[in-house]
Amino acid sequence: MKKLSVLLLAMFIHAPFHQAALAQDGKTALVPLPSVEDFTKGEDGWAFGLGLGVEYESAYEGSDEFGVEVDPAGAVQWRSGDDIFYWAGEALGWRGLRSDIWLFDAAIAFEEGREEADSDDGRLDGLGDTEEGIEVVLQARRAFDADWRYWLDGRLVTGENGNLGLFSLGRRFGDQNDGSGSEIAVVAVYHDSERANRDFGINAEQAAASGLSETVLGGGFRSIGFHYNYRQYLNQSWQIFGEVLYEHYIGDIQDSPIARNNYEAEVGVGFIYVF
Numbered sequence: 686m687k688k689l690s691v692l693l694l695a696m697f698i699h700a701p702f703h704q705a706a707l708a709q710d711g712k713t714a715l716v717p718l719p720s721v722e723d724f725t726k727g728e729d730g731w732a733f734g735l736g737l738g739v740e741y742e743s744a745y746e747g748s749d750e751f752g753v754e755v756d757p758a759g760a761v762q763w764r765s766g767d768d769i770f771y772w773a774g775e776a777l778g779w780r781g782l783r784s785d786i787w788l789f790d791a792a793i794a795f796e797e798g799r800e801e802a803d804s805d806d807g808r809l810d811g812l813g814d815t816e817e818g819i820e821v822v823l824q825a826r827r828a829f830d831a832d833w834r835y836w837l838d839g840r841l842v843t844g845e846n847g848n849l850g851l852f853s854l855g856r857r858f859g860d861q862n863d864g865s866g867s868e869i870a871v872v873a874v875y876h877d878s879e880r881a882n883r884d885f886g887i888n889a890e891q892a893a894a895s896g897l898s899e900t901v902l903g904g905g906f907r908s909i910g911f912h913y914n915y916r917q918y919l920n921q922s923w924q925i926f927g928e929v930l931y932e933h934y935i936g937d938i939q940d941s942p943i944a945r946n947n948y949e950a951e952v953g954v955g956f957i958y959v960f
Contacts, residue, residue, distance in 0.1 A: 713727040713862045713863070714727070714862065714863050714864035715764075715767065715769055715780065715782050715788070715864075716782060716788050716826075716828075716833055716864075717832070717833050717857065717861060717862045717863070717864055717866070718833055718836075718855075718857055718864065718868055718914075719857070719864060719865060719866055719867060719868055719914045719915060719916035719926070720855075720868060720870075720912075720914040721780070721788070721864065722734065722759075722760055722762075722771075722773065722864075723762070723764075723769065723864045724759075724760065724762055724957075724959045724960075725762055725764040725769065726863075726959075727863075728764070729764050729765055729766065730763065730764065731761075731762070731763050732761075732762045732763070732764065732959070732960070733759070733760075733761055733762070733959070733960040734758075734759035734760055734762075734924070734957045734958065734959045734960070735757070735758075735759040735957065735958055735960070736757070736758040736759050736924070736955055736956045736957030736958055737755065737756070737757060737758055737955055737956060738755070738756050738757075738758040738926070738953050738954070738955030739753065739754075739755050739953065739954060739955060740753070740754045740755075740756065740951055740952065740953035741753050741951070741952050741953070742754060742949075742950065742951035742952070742953075743946070743949045743950055743951065744803050744804060744805070745799050745803045745804065745809070746799070746884050746885070746943075746944075746949050747884075747885060747934070747938070747941065747943050747944030747945060747946060747947075747949065748803075748804065748808070748945060748946060748949075749808075749945040749946045750804060750805060750806060750808070751950075752805075756774075757774070758926070758955045758956075758957055759773070759957050759958075760772060760773035760774075761773075767781055767782040767783070768780070768781040768782075769781070775794055775795040775797075776792045776793070776794035776795075776822070777792060777793050777794075778790060778791055778792025778793065778794075778822070779791055779792070785828075785831045786827055786828040786829075786830065786831060786833075787825065787826070787827055787828075788824075788825070788826040788827075788828075789824065789825055789826075790822070790823075790824040790825075790826075791821075791822070791823050791824070792821070792822045793819060793820070793821055793822075794819070794820050794821075794822055795817070795818075795819060795820075796817060796818050796819070796820045796844060796846065797817055798814060798815040798816055798817045798818070798846070799814065799815040799884075800814045800815075801813065801814060808943075808945060809895075809943075810895060811891060811894035811895025811896065811897070812887065812891050812894070812895050812897075812943075813891065813894075815846070815883055815884070816845065816846055816883075818844050818845035818846045819844055819845060820842055820843065820844035820845075820846075821842075821843050821844060822840065822841070822842050823840065823841045823843075824838065824839070824840040824841075825838070825839050825840075826838040826839075833857055834856065834857060835854075835855070835856050835857075836854075836855050836856075836857075837852075837853070837854055837855075838851070838852065838853040838854075838855065838870070839851070839852050840852075840853075846879065846880060846883045847876065847877050847878075847879030847880025847881070847882075847883055848876065848877045848879070848880055849874060849875070849876050849880055849907075850874070850875040850876075851872055851873070851874050851875075852872070852873045852875075853870040853871060853872040853873070853912070854870065854871050855868055855869065855870035855871075856868060856869060856870075863918070864916060865916050865917045865918055865924075866915075866916065866917075867913070867914065867915040867916075868913070868914050869911060869912070869913045869914075870911065870912045870913075871909070871910075871911050872909070872910050872911065872912055872932075873906070873908075873909050874906075874907040874908045874909075874910070874932065875904070875905065875906055875907055876904055876905075876907045877904040878902065878903050878904040879904075880904070881902040881903065881904055881907070881938070882901065882902050884943075885900070885902055885938050885941040885943050885944055886900050886901055886902050886941070887899055887900040887941070887942065887943065888901075897942040897943075898942055900940070900941050900942065900943075902937055902938065902941065903937070905936065906935050906936060907934065907935060907936075907938065908932045908933055908934050908935055908938075908949075909932075909933055909935060910930070910931045910932035910933055910948075911929075911930075911931055912928070912929075912930050913928060913929040913930075914926075914927075914928050915927040915928065922958055922959050922960070923956060923957070923958055923959075924956065924957040924958075924959060925954070925955070925956055926954070926955055926956075926957065927952075927953060927954045927955075928951070928952070928953050929951070929952050930949075930950065930951040930952075931948060931949075931950050931951075932948060932949045932950070933947065933948045934947045934948060934949075
């Protein structure tokens, strides 16, 4: 997520894709937000999207190293009215629209954790690998009105490695109802002590093996940041998408030897073919 990728993303955003709206005329997404994938084109039944995304991002949380990662993109979805069941990458879930202004989402996801090898410069040597685990993600998003111009969001991520709470205020741009366009959200993140120490803490054994200072953190306010999403149809089947994410750490996280930067950042672009 750095300057070159930001420039490329800006080029995509300002490219002349106005004709792409023709791809979805009359087709209504569950909610008109580019951050909520909906490949159903407003129709009940199965929908599939398959593609590829390229991300330039922090090597791990708090890293001062950055790298490029290529990942598959898309999802398998089944829609029935205002409900969509989905399988997207390492997450299996459901989302539903209620009263036109409430969106609920519940998912079970696999969380990969961190490996010593994530740092090419050996910054994590001696710390070992953090544990992988299963997480449950519960989300509620409320629009201020039915066109979803402004919205509030609350999300709880709970699992074997601690808990995160995310709260955001967002605004979408454009008038499309097909889930294309762009949106930006300001996000505040909280974590408990278990999650804080999993990501940024250093116990006595790790300190002895790595030479870094032993660090024990408490829970509380973790970070403030923003998340930008962009999605557009190039024709009836092809989508282009992009995102920019920035998270600025708050409080004692900045004192952890693991947090060599006081922020995490990511920029990604990609394409999806909708069947």
